[in-house]
Amino acid sequence: MKKMSLKKLLAKASPLRSGDVLAGIAAENEEDRVTAQMALADTPLQRFLSEPIIPYEEDEVSRLILDEHDNVAFQTVSSFTVGEFRDWLLTDQADSQTIARLSPGLTPEMVAAVSKLMRIQDLIQVASKCNVITAFRNTIGLPNTFSVRLQPNHPTDNLNGIVASILDGLCYGCGDAVIGINPATDSVANIKQLLFMLDDLITQYKIPTQSCILTHVTTTIEAIEAGAPVDLCFQSIAGTEKANKSFGITLDLLKQGMDATLSQNRGTIGTNVMYFETGQGSALSADAHHGVDQQTLEARAYGVARKYKPLLINTVVGFIGPEYLYNGKQIQRAGLEDHFCGKLLGLPMGVDICYTNHAEADQDDMDILLTLLGNAGCNFIMGIPGADDIMLNYQSTSFHDAAYIRNLLNLAPAPEFAAWLEGMSIFNHQGKLQSIQNGNTLLRLTSEAF
Amino acid sequence: MSKNKLIITQDPWEKLRQYTDARIALGRAGISLPLKEYLRFKLAHARARDAVYQPVQTGDILSSLETDKRNVLLLHSMAPTRMEYLTRPDMGRVLNHTSRDLLCSEKSGFDLCIVICDGLSAPAVNATAAAVTNGLIKLVDQTTLSASPVCMVTNGRVAIGDEIGSLLKAKMVVMLIGERPGLSSPNSLGAYITCKPKPGTTDEARNCISNIRHGGMTVSKAVRKIAYLVEEGFRIGETGVGVKDKMNDGYTPLLSFRTDY
Missing domain, CATH: 1.10.220.70 (lyase)
Known part of the structure; x- marks a missing residue:
């Protein structure tokens, strides 16, 4: 045979x-x-x-x-x-x-x-042995830490609306991985406006974290050329040249994005400047899979990512819909495979633990995957108000979910960020959330009109 | 102090809710989501889930359509069940044999074909598809444009409009389809406008209007926008990236349309 x-x-x-x-x-x-x-x-x-x-x-x-x-x-x-x-x-x-x-x-x-x-237990066991540590303005991925991307999306990019969600997340101890916005409008003018707003906020409150607007790498390069304060360069990537072409990128273009961002020299303690997102099924949906299964192609996307030493990379595991991952069971397995493969390849893996409303999944499925990933040593997850992204119309993990997993497994935010949280009276001396007092200076955000 | 205030840690920034529909300032029970908020979320998810599985109220829509002069064609994709529809997008893009035969036996050659399709949200179709269709037909009836029978498809994807349009030899297809439901918008209708429809057409060749629903884009605005894109599509001979939405507020599209086709 x-x-x-x-x-x-x-x-x-x-x-x-x-x-x-x-x-x-x-x-x-x-x-x-x-x-x-x-x-x-x-x-x-x-x-x-x-x-x-x-x-x-x-x-x-x-x-x-x-x-x-x-x-x-x-x-x-x-x-x-x-x-x-x-x-x-x-x-x-x-x-x-x-x-x-x-x-x-x-x-x-x-x-x-x-x-x-x-x-599943093998994927967790082996991944938990891998420590992948990265840094920009704080240190992500240290043992016994667990970080969160604060995702304050708004359907019209309303600045007050975005700031309201940022305040909510910070007061729950989230935002150490990045404060990262998916913009509703991709124009350079809008991207610049969002970048300046985040930069002001981070500078004014001395938050040891980084910002990112998740737009196309070419738009980020344009924003840099236009003088916008870019901390991280974002891009969605896939595991074949053809699929990457459908995203409008090549390996060379990623290098250009990285070099442009590095030239800004905005990191204070590290130089990891790339942020990537991936997800099983992206190559098939672009008809660029070459007959290769979606999980192998996902691992190849990590092969692309590791060339650029990213600060963050996450699989958006349940976003693509039930024609790729049908139900909670398939989403859970895929999330743990992706995390394992990324970690073994030396990447600072996070997971957007998520589902759409036409998939056979609910919050219980997300809780299971979150709890397993916490045990597997996942670097970061998403933090979205009430787990409901009102711009992208899907459900991910919430600020409360992040507090749950940190509390359950005794995990802390990135150390620089944890110290800031304590300084701002968001955490108490034991590193636990405490009730926010009316006089907290962070609440002044509420009186500032954008 | 009420019992609730003793148990729930309040977030003193509720007033920020005026700026966003995001679920902020929910408070916490311990570090967890208060039950009241969890149940509110669960209800929204239940509605979105139900939206995916509910059937279109075909009878109600038929009786609301003001299309006395035209018959309505009821069609079905190759996906026989909802489960297959969800996992096999390829089957949702193609008509089943009965529907194909039906269209082949119909008169063909039209300027415009309106297709109503369940997509991922029947409630969206039930709520607004008939009104949008009526609005469009009212405009078209004042022009020299010819319109095919309205087609209603179950278990269909956007691209099934290409096959329908090409079998009916329609120059333009307007596909009204239930969009992927979100927690805050389980009943959102989308409209896709495609010039020279044929199987294999890709999404860059379409124009799309999204979020037609109560609380989103109104029916009258959607009708005007669709009609404008149809008019522009006829004018430049294509739809998609080449067509830019530059409609002025006072303009009523199609009304002065004199087709050369």
């Missing part, structure tokens, strides 16, 4: 999700899936270096992955099959430092492959 291609094997071995069924590449039935997982377990990791799942000549992401592969680092596991790699990752031998040293020797496809053979 002819040997199945790695691409086909990975797709068949992938745990069930609607996007792979839609693409027509999923296993035909449960037995077919487990048989493929057994074959994948016996596949040597070496094969991943000699058989690119998308040809080297056709795709710049394939070229990036293979050109940057660190063969010396790879030696630790070079004799393993995928199955042996899974078992080894669970041993004490594979400790934090060993995994960090190995990371440049791993390709996204290897990491995707091993994740497909892992149970």
